[in-house]
Every structure is written in C-alpha cells, then in structure tokens.
Amino acid sequence: MAISSPSTGDLLVILRHPPHGSSWLREGLDAALVAAAFGQSVSLLFQGDGVLALAKGQQTGPLGQKGTAATLDMLSMYDIDSLHVEETALERFGLEAKQLQLPARIADGDSISHLLAGHRLVLTF
Amino acid sequence: MAISSPSTGDLLVILRHPPHGSSWLREGLDAALVAAAFGQSVSLLFQGDGVLALAKGQQTGPLGQKGTAATLDMLSMYDIDSLHVEETALERFGLEAKQLQLPARIADGDSISHLLAGHRLVLTF
Amino acid sequence: MRYALLVEGAPYSSQASHSALRFATTLVARGHQLVSVFFYHDGVYNAARLAAPPQDEPHLYDAWRSLHAEHGTELQVCIAAALRRGLLDEREAERHGKSGHSVEPPFELTGLGQLIDLGQGVDRLVTFAP
Amino acid sequence: MRYALLVEGAPYSSQASHSALRFATTLVARGHQLVSVFFYHDGVYNAARLAAPPQDEPHLYDAWRSLHAEHGTELQVCIAAALRRGLLDEREAERHGKSGHSVEPPFELTGLGQLIDLGQGVDRLVTFAP
C-alpha cells in the first residue's frame, strides 16, 4: 500500500494519549474526522504514548468501553491517509512500523517540526 | 517551635500536586481538616511536586483564585502538626527546610514507607 | 469483607469510573459487601442525572444506579465538590435559589466526613483516580 | 486580530478556565476581537448553569457570561462531549425524554465542526487544557 504523506495541509491533529485510559485519543480522532468531512486536508501525528493507538489486537474495555481501534479503520473512508508516527516513541515501546494497525510514515525530529509548520491549524490531544 | 512527628495515626494524607494548577492540593487539605475535626490523628506528607505547597510568598491566582497558603495556616488550629516533606523532592527544587512556610520533618525513603505502614488509612491527592 | 470505593474521575473522560464499576461487580461476586461508593474531585460528575451517552457506549450513570438497586451500595457525593461544579439536588437548588436540579436519589450529597467515616469503618477503601 | 479560545479543563478542577478568562480579558483590552470560546473535553462542564461556588472564590460561570455580554463572544459547547456528560439544553433534554435541563444561553450546544470553522476562520486559536 502506498503511503502518501504531505507535510502540508489544513489541519494537523497530534495524538499523544494512549487508548482506553482517557477520552483524549477518541476526541482527537473525532476532530480529525469532522474536519475531513468538511473537506479539509487533515494529517495525523501519533506522538509519545499516542503511538499505542496504532497497536494491533485492541479490544473493548471494561463494561464494553469502545476504544478507538474501529475509528482508525474509518480514517481511509474520510481520505485521511497522511499518517505520521514518532520514531523515538516507537523505539521507546519496542514497536516496529510493520507491527502497526495502519501504515504510517516514520517521523523524526525535523519532520515533526515541518509537519507543525506546514499546517494552518495544529490541535493536540 | 517543636515539631512532633508520630509516624502512626488514623489518617495519612499524601499531597503530590502543587498549588493553583489543579484542585488536588486543596481537596486533599480539606480531607485532612475534616478528619482532624472529627477527632482523628492526621499526618501530612508533602511529596513530589506537592512540596511546593510549602513555598513562602504564595499569592492568589488569576481572577482571585484562592490557592492553599491560607489553608496551611489553619492546620495548627486543627492540631495537625505531624507534617512531613520528602527529602528528594526538596532537593529537586533546590529548597531547604528553613525556607518553608511551616516546619516539617524531612522524610527519606524509609521514613516514607513507615508513615504509610503506620496509618490506618492513606489517601493520595 | 466490607469495602468502599473512592471515585475521583469524570465519567467518559477517564477510565476511573469504568474500572471502579468493574471492580465493584467483581468484589460483590466474590462475596464481599460494597458499602458505599464515595465520589470526590471530578468523580462527582458521575452523579449528573441528565447524562445521555451514545447507545453503543456503556451507560455509567445507569450502571451506578444498578449497583445501588442490586446490592444496596450507597452512592455518596461530596457536597462541596459538587456544588461548585453545578451538581445540586432539589434541596440545594432551593437553598441557592436555582430552578431545577442536577442530582437525585439514589445519589446523595453528603459531607467529606462521610469519606473519613468510611475509610475507618470498612475493611478496604480502594481509590480510582483519573 | 480575531481570536478564538479552546477550553478543555473542568472549572475548579484545573486552572484552565481561570487562565483562559485572564487571557480573554487581556486580549480584548489590547484591542483584539474574541470571536468565540469553544468548550471541549471536560471544558464543557464550564456550561453547567447550576454552578454554585463558594462566595470567596471566582464565579467562573458568571465570568463567561460577562465575557459574552460585554464583548459578544460566543460560548460554544461541543454537543457530543456535552450530552454524555449530562449537559443538555432544553431542546436536547426534550429530545432525550429528560425533565429539566443543565445548559442555557448564552452557552450553545454545537457541533465539533464549529471548532474546525473557528480554527480556520480566526487569526489565532489558543488552547487551554487541564
């Protein structure tokens, strides 16, 4: 699968929180989906603990708490394919890009700051 | 001023959050005051960022947000004089015991675990 | 054994409520008694009677009510933490001259002293924080 | 310049609301326009109409209302984040079959699309998080 990865666009959503423990990740993904539905070009950066959003094999939480794995599958339906994942965070958790639920481009320090500079609006979650 | 410092009692309140940024510190102090008002023997441990609760010269926050410095002055009225402050946290912030708003006994690793073991109930804030 | 839980996280914002409910049903299934759940800090938002979560997500407010109905667990809400956050029962609403209320039984507004009583009166108090 | 603020912290739990209000009055005093404050995540709790803080503490709910009255700043609350947390205006309460409501004007429940619109339509969007 080809990974397109423009470092410019209307909105960059930075996802720094892991799934299940809080609603940050879900609320950040919701903001990305809404912007895409409005026709904006949206990029996602999974940074820090947020890279665990891309872990395979996620399930529902206690009491059937939904989690976010299913929402990730909707990204391509909304034409959000500019996905970036922080290299140092992957290394921190011993993850490799090929183990992820979705293809994402590896982002090092320089490419992260280029992502921020290249988008009109940056929201952190 | 003499510092009494029993490592046993009914309730140990551990205060790990600094003033102003959140309500944790105030809510922890409220729990301590209520327990003392009910006649229980209460100890406080200022740990981690919580040692900044004891910094001198605190003022009200934005819009007149009260802070907690005034509440500290009430501790002695409620006979809460078993105050402990984590040694490594003081060092982390370059603070010395004599710079603190209230006298508190320096607690190292062993004395902290003794405090926890010696109180019937431990609440963290 | 006699247990009490202290819940300090807002529902749907942190996992605290989910974890506490899961722990609650498990401890009751093991034959223990869950005397009370005390809500403090942002945990008081669990008592918001108008909560309307999406149908495909857990309904935490109803889950607390079920816990009370099935096991007699008291649902105690710190009144000082609740009032400033807009959680008032009918009596407090009247006392503050507000029309309408946001908390109703089985949730009850109570003083922080109840938490201290619980902490000393039960065998185990377990805190679920955000 | 035209500004908007994004507030994500619950009042009285984090400093986010205090900081945002302080920033808001300062930027208006400097001649800027504050178009809107958008409330998301736990920030939606700022819209709780029944808030009854102690008299010696800042009344954040009233402060938001003053901001609207004096400067025409819109107070927009993410409806999805609000409903699950028990913040319903009269219309949503009726739609969900609930008696009573917890949100009223000048706060208005609105879609997340408004945040995106604001982010692209103003010169500066500043986020105050918990």
Add this chain to the structure above:
Amino acid sequence: MILHILNRPPSSSLAYRDALAAMAGNDRLLLIEDGVMGALTSQVRHFQEIEGRLFALREDLSARGLEGQCDASVLVVDVDGFVSLTEEADKTVSWF
C-alpha cells in the same frame, strides 16, 4: 503489606517514582489502566527494584492489544485477582 495501584505509564508520567519511593520491602504494585504500559518488556526496567512484586491487570493489557508484549517478569492478574490482592493487603494506596 500494602497494595499500591498505579494507573500512569512511566513513558509520560513520573508518578511511578513517587509510588516506588513509598513502597516497603514486601509491598506490591499493581499496574492498571494506562499504567499497564509499564509492564511492556521495553518499559519494565523502571520497576526493576520491585521484580517479583510487580503485577499488571490482564483486562487492561488485552484492551490495549498489549498482552503479548508484557514482560515475563510481570505477574499478570485478572480483575478477580485484583480483588484478591486487595484482600491480602492491609490497605491500598493509589498513585496517579
């Protein structure tokens, strides 16, 4: 023996440091919620000093797809085991 409960990961929060500083030699630490990220082989070094007394909640590992990456030195328990740990302890202390 005290059961300590930690719900923050060492990869973003230093709450684990306060918990470890307060633990006595026979106390136990249970990782729950986002705290289970500390049980990964890549993260577990933060808890080296309490090896053999470090637990992680199975359901929270599974929900995150992390059960397979949990380090072998970590004692994995389900919620029933969580309740059991609170029975065995004199009291519990939560760190967040």
Add this chain to the structure above:
Amino acid sequence: MILHILNRPPSSSLAYRDALAAMAGNDRLLLIEDGVMGALTSQVRHFQEIEGRLFALREDLSARGLEGQCDASVLVVDVDGFVSLTEEADKTVSWF
C-alpha cells in the same frame, strides 16, 4: 514562528519532551500554570536546548511564590506579554 505553550512541570510530567521534539529552531516555548515550575534554576536544565527562547508567565510564578527562584536565563512575561507572544507567532500549540 510557532508559540508553544506548556502547563506541566518537568518534575512530574514528560510532556515537555514531546514539546521540545516538535519545536523548530526559531519557535518559542511559554511556561504557564504548573509549567512555570520548569523555570526554576533547579529545573531549567530540561530546557537547555532552547535557551533564549524560553518564557514563563509572571503571574503564575508569583501566585506560587516562585518569582524569586526563576532562573535568570528565562524570559519572564506578564499576561499582556503572553498575548503579545501570540500576536508575533504564526500559530500556537498547547502541550499538556
């Protein structure tokens, strides 16, 4: 130039690490709320790589009684200066 805003102290949260990783060479970082604890002489080493571009909010230092312990390398601004920093920046990004 982007203005980054951080409200967590490096003594308990690693959010500062994510902020620094995202900063370009001319970006600025403003410490507010509990984040001003990072401006103390005892803590400012965490921000060594952005010396000269590190700001702290005076009102939040004062409320905590920390204004006297703020490191000399930190640029202290009041809320008016905070607004001014947002005027000068292309956009702001908040870290928490």
